[in-house]
Structures are given as C-alpha cells and as structure tokens.
Amino acid sequence: MRKLVSLVEKEVKDLLRDPRIYIGLVVPVILMPLLGFLMSTSMSSSIEAGAKGVKIAVLDYDKTVLSNTFLNLSMSLGADIRKVDATDLETAVDEARNLGSNALIVIGKGFENDLVNFRRASVEVYIVMETMSLGSIGAYSAVEGVLSVSSKIFSNMLISKLNPNISPDAVRDPFNISTRSILKDKIIEAPPQVLFNQLLMGYSIMIPLLLLMLSITVVQFAATATAVENEEKTLETLLTFPVTRYDILLAKLLGSSILAVIGSILFTGGFILYFNNMLAMSGFNFPAGDFSQLLPSPPPESFILLAASLILAILFVTSLGVAIGALSSDVRMANSLLGVVIVPIMIPSFLMMYGDLGTLPLALQLLVYALPTSYPIMMAKDMMMTPIPFEAILGIPYSAALTVLVLYATSMLLAPEKLLTVQYGLRLRGTRRQRVRELENQTTVG
Amino acid sequence: MTGARSIVVVRNLVKRFGDLTAVDNVSLKIEEGEVFGLIGPNGAGKTTILRIMATLLLPTSGYVNILGYDAVKEAGKIRPFISYLAEDAGTYRNLSGREYLLIVARIYFDSNTEASRAVEEAIRISGLGERVDDKMKTYSKGMKRRIQVARALMTRPRLAILDEPTAGLDVFHAKHIREVVSRHVKEGGTVVLSSHNMLEVEYLCTRVAFVHRGHVLFEGAPRAIKNELGVSNLEEAFIKVTSR
Numbered sequence: 286m287r288k289l290v291s292l293v294e295k296e297v298k299d300l301l302r303d304p305r306i307y308i309g310l311v312v313p314v315i316l317m318p319l320l321g322f323l324m325s326t327s328m329s330s331s332i333e334a335g336a337k338g339v340k341i342a343v344l345d346y347d348k349t350v351l352s353n354t355f356l357n358l359s360m361s362l363g364a365d366i367r368k369v370d371a372t373d374l375e376t377a378v379d380e381a382r383n384l385g386s387n388a389l390i391v392i393g394k395g396f397e398n399d400l401v402n403f404r405r406a407s408v409e410v411y412i413v414m415e416t417m418s419l420g421s422i423g424a425y426s427a428v429e430g431v432l433s434v435s436s437k438i439f440s441n442m443l444i445s446k447l448n449p450n451i452s453p454d455a456v457r458d459p460f461n462i463s464t465r466s467i468l469k470d471k472i473i474e475a476p477p478q479v480l481f482n483q484l485l486m487g488y489s490i491m492i493p494l495l496l497l498m499l500s501i502t503v504v505q506f507a508a509t510a511t512a513v514e515n516e517e518k519t520l521e522t523l524l525t526f527p528v529t530r531y532d533i534l535l536a537k538l539l540g541s542s543i544l545a546v547i548g549s550i551l552f553t554g555g556f557i558l559y560f561n562n563m564l565a566m567s568g569f570n571f572p573a574g575d576f577s578q579l580l581p582s583p584p585p586e587s588f589i590l591l592a593a594s595l596i597l598a599i600l601f602v603t604s605l606g607v608a609i610g611a612l613s614s615d616v617r618m619a620n621s622l623l624g625v626v627i628v629p630i631m632i633p634s635f636l637m638m639y640g641d642l643g644t645l646p647l648a649l650q651l652l653v654y655a656l657p658t659s660y661p662i663m664m665a666k667d668m669m670m671t672p673i674p675f676e677a678i679l680g681i682p683y684s685a686a687l688t689v690l691v692l693y694a695t696s697m698l699l700a701p702e703k704l705l706t707v708q709y710g711l712r713l714r715g716t717r718r719q720r721v722r723e724l725e726n727q728t729t730v731g
Numbered sequence: 732m733t734g735a736r737s738i739v740v741v742r743n744l745v746k747r748f749g750d751l752t753a754v755d756n757v758s759l760k761i762e763e764g765e766v767f768g769l770i771g772p773n774g775a776g777k778t779t780i781l782r783i784m785a786t787l788l789l790p791t792s793g794y795v796n797i798l799g800y801d802a803v804k805e806a807g808k809i810r811p812f813i814s815y816l817a818e819d820a821g822t823y824r825n826l827s828g829r830e831y832l833l834i835v836a837r838i839y840f841d842s843n844t845e846a847s848r849a850v851e852e853a854i855r856i857s858g859l860g861e862r863v864d865d866k867m868k869t870y871s872k873g874m875k876r877r878i879q880v881a882r883a884l885m886t887r888p889r890l891a892i893l894d895e896p897t898a899g900l901d902v903f904h905a906k907h908i909r910e911v912v913s914r915h916v917k918e919g920g921t922v923v924l925s926s927h928n929m930l931e932v933e934y935l936c937t938r939v940a941f942v943h944r945g946h947v948l949f950e951g952a953p954r955a956i957k958n959e960l961g962v963s964n965l966e967e968a969f970i971k972v973t974s975r
Contacts, residue, residue, distance in 0.1 A: 291837040295834045302866070
C-alpha cells in the first residue's frame, strides 16, 4: 500500500504541475463564465437598446377617432410615435428611416369602420433592420408588445360594449387550459415542455456531456502521464523498482482519475457559471420555478448502477490511455494516437445525446453497445423516464469483462521486456520508413 | 543458490531483437565487493547485458543469476536488492529533487526514518545542496545525472548496475561520483558499470570485460590485462584485442 501511495503521489504531483495539464484544468473555469458573461452582456445591451425608447413611425390612412385613440394608447405605453404623411408605402418607409424609427406601422383605411362592425382591422408592421443584431429583435419585441396590449384594450372595449356583464377574457379565451404531465405514476403540475427543458438539459445533455468530458480528460491524462515517462526516459527506471507492474498501472489509473475528477468538477463549475450568466440575461423567458422538486426521484438502485457503469467506463478509458502512452515514444505521438480512441468514444455519446438509440441503424447501435462509455449515458438518460433498460444492466458485466481484458493487456504491455521490444519495433519501423522516404527522394532528385 | 561470493552469474547469454543478435553467448561472473566494468563501443551489447541484469529484458537463451535468484523466474525477488541507472535516465520535470528521492525511498524502505536517512544520504551524494528543493526541470544535464546516481546508491543496493554513471558530468563531479562508487563498494556493495571512459574504468574497476559485437572478448583485472597484452593502458588493450 505504501508503495502504491508513493506512486500515486508521484503521478498526481507530476501531472498537476504540468502546464500542459493544468492549463486544460483551469481554462474552462475562467473561460466559460467569461464567455457567458460577455455573450449575455452584449446580447442584453443589444436587446435593451432596441427595446428602450422604441421609435415608431405611423402612416395613418384612416385618420379617425379610433385610429387616433390607438396612437395615443401606444404613446401612453411608452412608444415614441411619429406620424408620417405619405401617399404610398415607399415614401413612408423613406420618411421612417429619416426619422430614425425602428418600425413603421401602417393603419389601413377602414380601421375604425372594421372595429365598430366587429371585424378585424388591418394593421401592417414594418421593422427596420439596420443591422443583423439582436437590437432589431428587441425593437420587434417592443412593437409587438405595444400592439398586443393595445389590441387587448380594444377587445375589452368592444366586448364590454356588446355586453357589459360578461368578462372579456371569457369571450376572448373561453378555455381555461391547465396542462399537467404524467411521469411514471406521478402527476406533475407542469406542462411537458417545461419538464422537457429540465430533463433535456439535466439528464439528456448535461450528464452525457459531463461524462464525455470526463472520459476524454481521463484518457488524455493517462496517455500523457505514460508518454511523458517514455519521453523523459523515466519508465525504464520505474520498472526496475521493487513494485509490480500492477502497482504502476494502478497508480497511473488512480492518478489520472483523481485529476480527471478535479478537471470535471472545474469544468462543471465553469459550465454552470456560463449557463447562469446566460440565463440571467434579460429577454430570455424561461419557465419560472424549479420543477425538479416535483419530478419523481429515480430509484436508488439506478444510482448504484450509474456509479458502477461510470467507474467501469473511466477504468476502461484510463487503461486505453495508459496503453497508448506506453506505446508512444513521446507526448506528441500519444496525442496523435489519442484521436483514434477519442473519436469512437465521442460518436456514441453524441448519438445518444441528440437521438433515440432504438431508431439508429444497426451498425451504429452495435458501436454504441460495444463501448463501456455508452452505458453511463444510457443509464443517465433512462433512469428518470423509464425503468432502466435490460441491455443497460447487462452492459455492466460486459463492461467489467472488457475493462478487465484491457487492464490485463495494458499490464502485459507494462512488462519491461514487452514494452522495450514493442517500442524498439516501432522505432525501427519509423526509421525504416524514414530511410525508404529518403531513398525515394534521392531517386526522384536523381 | 550459487557460490557464496558470486553476486552475478551469467552463462551462455544470448539476446536477439528480431534479426539482430545484441548479445551472443556471453558468460561472466561478478564477485561480491567488486566493481566490474563493461567496456566497448556503442552498440557492442553492454546496455543489453546490464538491462538483463536489471530484470528489464529477458534473455533469448542462457542463464542469468543475480544474488542467488534466477533473473527470469525470480525477478521480483531481485529488484529490492538492486538498483539500475540507465544511460539516458531522465527525471520527473515537475517534481523537486527531494520529492523524487523521497518517493523512491518510500518504495524501498518500510519506515519513514529509514526513508528520510536515505534521502539525506542521496542529497549528500548528489552535492546539490539547496537546489535539491527546486523542480528537476530546472536542473542541468549534470545535475540530473547526479540526482540519478544518488537515487541509485541511496538505497544501499547489494548490486548497483550503472550504465555510464559519469556521462555528461564535468571532471569535478565525475571524480565525486567515482569516489561515491568506491565508498559504496567499501561499505559492502557490488557494482557493475559500463563506460566509454577508459581512465575511469582503470581507476575504478577491479575487473573489466571487453565487449564487442555482442561478445565478451577479454576479461580480467586492468593491471593483469595490460601486462598480458603488453600495453600501457586499457584503450590500447581494447584496440589490440578487437583488431585481432
């Protein structure tokens, strides 16, 4: 145990102080909230600038008492109304531009007549898009808000005129709809789209994304830690110490996993801050309230299964990382080889994040089921909505068997004889290729 | 078990890497308290012989016994009693010299007191002084070599296997390391080393073996070799033997 602790200490200290590693750990914590803040600030300021003191040019073809009432009402709602006097739309648009208006409203002839006869009156809105920015959307929202409130006041007036004893809301919107969702056996006091937003963000996107990040981070750490040993020629010395190759492997797995967990916590923190900054932005209307309290809790055994599948997935990718690092003469070679491993890990994760596993072509389904990294994502997605699928439970012994196999193969690779012979072979192959290329060049030049 | 004073027994050792025969039918014995030197040009097979003794490589054929244990079947029993210094041994860039030494000492010793004593001994051997607390990435090549030599000898191994121990060191530090090696042997250790520096070998080694193209061509005490071949130094002796 003492030997293992010493080896783990070496791994953690050496990795944690490596700029190549700690930059990767720290950058998300600083960059993501900063990114969220900058994005939300620029978006908010654009929207606020658009919405504040919205200037509306109005071409009133009707020129009646009611059209004038509509304009006064709009002004009382905060809009800066400027009347334009034009005979056609083109001239009115030019005038609106000259006035610096954000929008042009055209009140059609017969506006009052239509209203008093209980017909829908025509109002055309033209938004001036000076730039392709959120400011234009803010102006549009402000104009739409003014029109919507005015329309409601006019509607109240007309309904009251017809029958002062009835509620205008009951006529305008006769159904009082309250939508609830049924999850498993529980009725939730929230519409499905609200739950979907939370479930989608939490279980279908956030957790798989974090698992994906964890897998990529851990495989990188393990490969780098081992490749550095080759690059700095320290592995050879390490293999002569009175420790077993399993101690060395375990120390690398633990060291990389500890750092990957730290990295994931920092990444999660950065990600949450990014979202908080984005959600804090005005103009975004997310459904209020935290409905997670209302959601049925996943059964406790599903957390145990999730933890088991997660540990196995991490062990699996870490072992792959150590194997890649052991086969690489330096960090650069390890990084090149990592792509071969990371891409197949990423593809199933994205397939499951944005799609339904059952609807995928058979080949892709097999790819997903073949990888131990898929099972925690499968669990996380399904633990809330449905009973955990049988194949996800079967995935645990399968992942365990595959992980043991990879661990064994990696430990065999860490036998000095094999390691030195394989590396010697790879170096020899590289030298031969280089020699062939040199000969080819010489022949071409000659 | 082999004879009481034989620390290393190598019989008919062959090591092949594919088509390349790195070591070809080598036999030698190293007695307790000896400093045994392997002399030869690059690619002669010295490092391969040392790596097999250090339990890093397996022989293709032949027999190697270290401290009474079979180097193939009982490698795990040998490792606590040996230490190996590779020719191009590197360091952990982000650890300080002291941290590295302490981690290695904890692997070799069960008690913290023994481990601390070994570290202090290593700091003395390395001669790094206060620089031992700096990260090893700031060390010069010579400093890295000194910390590795110190690491190899601080555990008081019964057999120290040193591949070019003074490579990259200036004359002062090379002399210091030679003195450390001599002291280690006086205190009961045994050393097998390889070197290009014939003067060093002549000064340090009780016996040497000339290695050329995977074969041991000549073996004996430096003085005896010079007398037998009628030459004034080992360099001349080596050239005479290899040109036969």
